[in-house]
Amino acid sequence: MEGGFGSDFGGSGSGKLDPGLIMEQVKVQIAVANAQELLQRMTDKCFRKCIGKPGGSLDNSEQKCIAMCMDRYMDAWNTVSRAYNSRLQRERANL
Template sequence: MMDNFTTDYSGAGGSGKMDTGSIMEQVKVQIAVANAQELLQRMTDKCFKKCVGKPGSSLDNSEQKCIAMCMDRYMDAWNTVSRTYNSRLQRERARL
């Protein structure tokens, strides 16, 4: 078993060729995760500041509703901007 792993690894590494498609996919996934984390962080910060006047040990009913609505609105806005941005990118690429 170990010999197969070593042979496969050295065969791929020894050729000097990288699987650029695989690397690009990994980079795309990492960027998507980073973007999702940033979105969640921004949304959390903005909605918390907007909805929670005096932080305590728990959220009251109105704070919970406010946060839920704020997050829904934030996601709707994010999706609208993303769709518009992607549409514009596609139009620009088509011109090239």
């Protein structure tokens, strides 16, 4: 029974680690974790902003506030993300 670093991540049955495959798996895990964190932060911020008295259901104004808050949050996140990625690309080009 193999475990830890000796496990077969590559699925080839040879027992050898495939660094490229491992890197891709790590990238996917990081992307999922980032998406979960984004969703959690957006939910927390919009809930605090829009829900005055939690109850059994949302009234129309709360629903509208949450929808607009989430749209604005995603727009802001996308703007910051594009600017950050653009800056990273410029800095990599200057290396």
